[in-house]
Amino acid sequence: MVKPERTLIFFVFILIFLGLLTVIFPKNGIKIGNDVTLHFPDLKEFMTESLPQKDSVDSTKAIFIADNDLAVIEQDTAQFVEHEEVIDSAVFEFKPRAISTDSLRQPLDLPASGVKCLENLFAALIDPDELKHVVRIMHYGDSQIETDRITNYLRYKLQQQFGGSGPGLIPAKTAYDYKSPCAVTNSENWKRYTVFPVIDTTVKHSNYGVLGAFCTFGPLRKVTTEHTQKTEIDTTQTTDSTQVIAKTEEVEKTKEMLTGTISFTPSTLRQNLKVIKKCRLFYGNTGEVCGIKVFDGETVLYDEKLKPTEFYTSKLFNFSESPTDLKIEFSSPQSPEIYGFALDGNSGVAVDNIALRGCSGTIFTKINGTMLAQMYNELNVKCVILQFGGNAVPYMTDERLNSFKNMFAAQIRYIKRLCPKMSIIVVGPADMSTKVEDKYKTYEILPPLVEALKSAALSNDCAFWDMYEAMGGENSMPDWVYHEPQLAEKDFVHFTPNGANIIARMLYTAIISRYNEWLRKK
Numbered sequence: 001m002v003k004p005e006r007t008l009i010f011f012v013f014i015l016i017f018l019g020l021l022t023v024i025f026p027k028n029g030i031k032i033g034n035d036v037t038l039h040f041p042d043l044k045e046f047m048t049e050s051l052p053q054k055d056s057v058d059s060t061k062a063i064f065i066a067d068n069d070l071a072v073i074e075q076d077t078a079q080f081v082e083h084e085e086v087i088d089s090a091v092f093e094f095k096p097r098a099i100s101t102d103s104l105r106q107p108l109d110l111p112a113s114g115v116k117c118l119e120n121l122f123a124a125l126i127d128p129d130e131l132k133h134v135v136r137i138m139h140y141g142d143s144q145i146e147t148d149r150i151t152n153y154l155r156y157k158l159q160q161q162f163g164g165s166g167p168g169l170i171p172a173k174t175a176y177d178y179k180s181p182c183a184v185t186n187s188e189n190w191k192r193y194t195v196f197p198v199i200d201t202t203v204k205h206s207n208y209g210v211l212g213a214f215c216t217f218g219p220l221r222k223v224t225t226e227h228t229q230k231t232e233i234d235t236t237q238t239t240d241s242t243q244v245i246a247k248t249e250e251v252e253k254t255k256e257m258l259t260g261t262i263s264f265t266p267s268t269l270r271q272n273l274k275v276i277k278k279c280r281l282f283y284g285n286t287g288e289v290c291g292i293k294v295f296d297g298e299t300v301l302y303d304e305k306l307k308p309t310e311f312y313t314s315k316l317f318n319f320s321e322s323p324t325d326l327k328i329e330f331s332s333p334q335s336p337e338i339y340g341f342a343l344d345g346n347s348g349v350a351v352d353n354i355a356l357r358g359c360s361g362t363i364f365t366k367i368n369g370t371m372l373a374q375m376y377n378e379l380n381v382k383c384v385i386l387q388f389g390g391n392a393v394p395y396m397t398d399e400r401l402n403s404f405k406n407m408f409a410a411q412i413r414y415i416k417r418l419c420p421k422m423s424i425i426v427v428g429p430a431d432m433s434t435k436v437e438d439k440y441k442t443y444e445i446l447p448p449l450v451e452a453l454k455s456a457a458l459s460n461d462c463a464f465w466d467m468y469e470a471m472g473g474e475n476s477m478p479d480w481v482y483h484e485p486q487l488a489e490k491d492f493v494h495f496t497p498n499g500a501n502i503i504a505r506m507l508y509t510a511i512i513s514r515y516n517e518w519l520r521k522k
Contacts, residue, residue: 013450017359066069071309084466106470107426108510111458115518118463120422121383122252124218125349134243136350136379138210141387143357144494146431147266148180150387153180153504155351156270161512164348165275167266169379172215172338180267181353182343187261192433195366196359206368209282209339211354217260218335221285254290255333262341276322277346282339282375284312297324306332312371314378342379360404361388364411375417382423384415387467389429389453390493396445405452412460425463426457427507431477433492440481440492463514470506 035137111117121137136156139151159165167181173190177183193200194213208214266273280293287308294302294317302317326343330336344350356363364372392404412424428450433440450468472479478497480488487499495503506517 001246009245013225026317052423072478089108089423097126105506105509106466108514109454109458109464109466111461111463113461113522114297115514116460117461118383118423118425118514118518120421122515124382125515126519130380130382131163131349132347133380134167134344134347134350135162136352136438137383138169138352138354138360139385139386139387140354140356141385141427142359142361142391143355144390144500145310145353145387146176146355146357147178148353149497149500150504150507151351151353152270153501154508155353156272157508158349160230160273162349163345165272165277165345166343166350167276168342168344168350168352169265170343171211171213172262172339172340175357178355180269181273182267183265185263185265187259189258190215190260190262191217193220198354199366205285205496206366207285207337207339207371208367209312209371210379210381211340212356212359212367214333214335214339218258218332219332221287221334221337242439255393257331257333258335260330260335262328264328264341274322275344275491276326277319277467278342278344279317279319279326280342280344280379281306281315281317281328282312282341283315283336285308286332286334286340288334288336288338290330290334290336292331293329295325295327295329297325297327312337312374324420326519339375358391360392360408361386362404362407362411365414369414371416372415376422377421381419383425384422385425385427386412387427389449391433393429393432393443393446393449393482394434396449398445398448400451401445401448404449405456408453409456409460412462416460424457424460424462425511426453426462427467428453428467430467430473430493430503431471431473431480432480432496433475433477440475440478442477447474465507465510467503467507470503 035394066280093413108118115122121135124135128490137154139145139154141150145151155168155495170182171192172184173192174184175192175194192213192215193203193208195208196212197208202220215216266276268274281292283290285304286306287310289308290306292302292304292306293300296319301319302325304315306315307313328341342350357475388408396404412426415422415424429446432446446468454464454466468476471477475493477488480486480495481490481492481498486496486499487502488495
């Protein structure tokens with residue numbers, strides 16, 4: 001039998017050995033191979049919690065009063081893209097700090113011109129003539145706004161306050177199976193061409209439109225035209241009737257009709273999304289007449305022709321009653337390029353969700369400026385929200401930071417040159433965590449990147465909203481991940497629908513606060 005005193009001596013020896021390891025083990029660990037590093041905690045880490053608790057966020061940040069019903073956040077049950085989860089079993093004794101949306105509110109930072117930088121938007125919101133034609137806000141962002149997250153709440157509140165309905169601008173084919181704000185179902189022959197993450201080399205122009213993408217239900221338009229082919233046949237000198245017949249059949253083949261169908265099903269999460277009073281189609285780059293039929297279920301609402309155009313144009317369809325089963329059918333020997341559909345109400349505000357997964361926000365200078373300017377003006381866009389930066393964080397270095405800042409600033413200046421009066425709000429990235437030993441910590445480059453984006457915005461007369469600070473700043477993401485209910489995904493990057501609604505509420509309150517400030521000055 002093992003005597004008790006020997007067992008005690010054994011455990012004491014083990015404890016002494018482990019204590020020595022905490023002293024002599026290298027602080028940066030021992031690297032094994034390219035991907036594995038062994039770490040051992042020191043005595044200080046044994047005596048403290050996994051993540052140090054910070055003081056409560058300064059309550060003085062709650063400097064404005066939301067409207068009465070902001071206290072009730074509607075729960076958004078939208079399906080969202082599942083992101084890869086990080087296994088976090090090594091995180092021990094984590095105690096999330098309480099999150100108060102009142103104390104976490106973050107005001108819009110303004111440039112030297114003050115609230116005047118938002119005057120184009122605010123003036124439109126109080127102008128009946130502007131609202132009569134639909135005032136549009138475009139919310140560009142990365143995967144953080146996919147499935148209408150954040151945009152959904154902004155649209156609902158703004159339309160509740162200023163009128164308006166509909167899901168806004170929708171592509172002919174979505175990149176992923178989004179259900180919100182509007183599900184899109186296509187026939188199998190549709191293809192999507194984008195300006196991001198890399199430009200499609202099969203596209204010989206830069207006419208991607210305001211969505212940064214277009215779709216077709218047939219091959220891209222070729223330089224060789226039917227007229228050239230006919231001339232070749234007419235001038236061929238040959239006695240071989242077989243050759244002539246073969247070429248004639250080739251011409252006839254090019255006239256074969258192509259068809260493409262699209263069905264739109266607005267989300268049922270919010271009543272305002274289902275109210276659609278008009279549909280504006282943007283299309284271009286086609287030398288053929290294209291037939292178009294618009295259906296509500298089996299009922300044909302429109303049966304018309306789209307005229308050929310070398311550049312782009314639009315076609316408006318009005319509805320006396322909101323379609324419950326909207327379907328559009330195209331037929332043509334050549335597919336036009338479809339740049340999107342604006343599904344709106346007759347008046348009020350429209351808010352578009354333009355989620356560009358993997359994009360860092362540096363795509364605008366790659367798009368034809370004439371087309372961008374004309375589409376922005378035709379859609380009556382008064383404000384664009386640029387919510388980017390998160391995709392750059394994992395790959396950013398101190399050496400590259402200034403170049404990224406300059407590149408992002410160039411995008412802002414490009415948009416401002418195209419539409420000088422347009423208001424621009426830049427939204428910085430959320431807190432993002434990376435695992436360091438047994439803890440989740442903010443990426444070291446993230447705070448400097450937020451400051452770089454803020455500098456780019458303010459120096460170019462744009463408003464800036466600091467989502468990182470709104471969440472609570474450094475190491476705040478775990479608080480959102482382990483909150484009850486969960487407010488962020490376990491990839492420690494993306495919000496859950498509940499978390500996105502809280503962020504959207506704070507952003508909305510920040511915008512409305514500046515709006516009220518502008519009204520008082522007026």
